[in-house]
Amino acid sequence: MFDINMRLTSMLGLLTIIIIFALVLDYLRVLRRPVRLGLYIAIIGIVCGVGLTLSAVLPENHFFGRVFSQIDTTQKVVAITFDDGPYPPYTDQILDVLKENNVRATFFVVGKNVDRHPELMKRIHDEGHQIGNHTYNHIDLLKADRDMVISEIVKTNKAISSVTGIKPHIVRPPHGFRDPVVLEVMAEQGLKVVEWSVMSRDWTNPGVEVIANRVISKAQNGSVILLHDGDGIANQASRAQTVEATRLIIKQLLAEGYTFVTVDEILAKAEEKNK
Ligand SMILES: [Zn+2]
Known part of the structure; x- marks a missing residue:
């Protein structure tokens, strides 16, 4: 599903830079009109970071690729x-x-x-x-x-x-x-x-x-x-x-x-x- 060949740490590093940059822009009152774009980008970045981390650690998550956890069967x-x-x-x-x-x-x-x-x-x-x-x-x-x-x-x-x-x-x-x-x-x-x-x-x-x-x-x-x-x-x-x-x-x-x-x-x- 997710085929960009990147490490989780690199993705989180990149997101951190984007979040900091967006927050600085917001602080400097740049990109504030008509909406506070910098702040929104920072919030989306944080949500993406949490999502990517959960994709790496939750046993049933397939975002980074197929893994087996619960098997779909009617047999006991x-x-x-x-x-x-x-x-x-x-x-x-x-x-x-x-x-x-x-x-x-x-x-x-x-x-x-x-x-x-x-x-x-x-x-x-x-x-x-x-x-x-x-x-x-x-x-x-x-x-x-x-x-x-x-x-x-x-x-x-x-x-x-x-x-x-x-x-x-x-x-x-x-x-x-x-x-x-x-x-x-x-x-x-x-x-x-x-x-x-x-x-x-x-x-x-x-x-x-x-x-x-x-x-x-x-x-x-x-x-x-x-x-x-x-x-x-x-x-x-x-x-x-x-x-x-x-x-x-x-x-x-x-x-x-x-x-x-x-x-x-x-x-x-x-x-x-x-x-
Ligand atoms: Zn172990």
């Missing part, structure tokens, strides 16, 4: 996804919960954590879960230059394939942040950008019940659920609440008749419907 399917791992002991514990319930999930892994814990990466793959790229250092890609974005993606793909032999074809940018250049690099690397439609803010550790209830109350056909088995590259926070919440979420959604599928499988449902 949801995809449960885990970000930031592998991270012991929590990734192992989540894998145990998934195994007990015969559920397959999708893990968006951080390359640096894959290199730290290859045995956990191998277990994720061996147990049939899908793997996605979540960059190497979990950096904000809006602040990285093009070469850095490429290197974050390529290094992570290498780390994943050296352990599992597979090359991911899905990516989730850290925090979901993207702009036209980030999306262009992902497309060049053959990666579909997957965001989410159900978020529990589990990384703030608000309590097991709170995490589970937030997910269960928002889940619907075609939801992509975001949870965290890891903690960026810091690997300091506990994910014990997420482990227990995962158990409750799976139990309740299975009881409600939902089937858990991988991201690839839920994307295929959307394609079936569009045929």
Whole structure:
């Protein structure tokens, strides 16, 4: 939709200059008649800046290009996804919960954590879960230059394939942040950008019940659920609440008749419907 190849930071920089210039003109009482044109330009500039920023951070926004969040399907399917791992002991514990319930999930892994814990990466793959790229250092890609974005993606793909032999074809940018250049690099690397439609803010550790209830109350056909088995590259926070919440979420959604599928499988449902 938006094909000017520009960084969000450049767009905001340009808008800031326009806004300042317009306000100075207004202050100097230039362009004030018949309307206060300078002031109006400044207001429009601020609104555009807010709109562009929201387009970069809201998971369901398509202004800068296509991303996947909520899938349009009439089938009772949801995809449960885990970000930031592998991270012991929590990734192992989540894998145990998934195994007990015969559920397959999708893990968006951080390359640096894959290199730290290859045995956990191998277990994720061996147990049939899908793997996605979540960059190497979990950096904000809006602040990285093009070469850095490429290197974050390529290094992570290498780390994943050296352990599992597979090359991911899905990516989730850290925090979901993207702009036209980030999306262009992902497309060049053959990666579909997957965001989410159900978020529990589990990384703030608000309590097991709170995490589970937030997910269960928002889940619907075609939801992509975001949870965290890891903690960026810091690997300091506990994910014990997420482990227990995962158990409750799976139990309740299975009881409600939902089937858990991988991201690839839920994307295929959307394609079936569009045929
Ligand atoms: Zn993350």
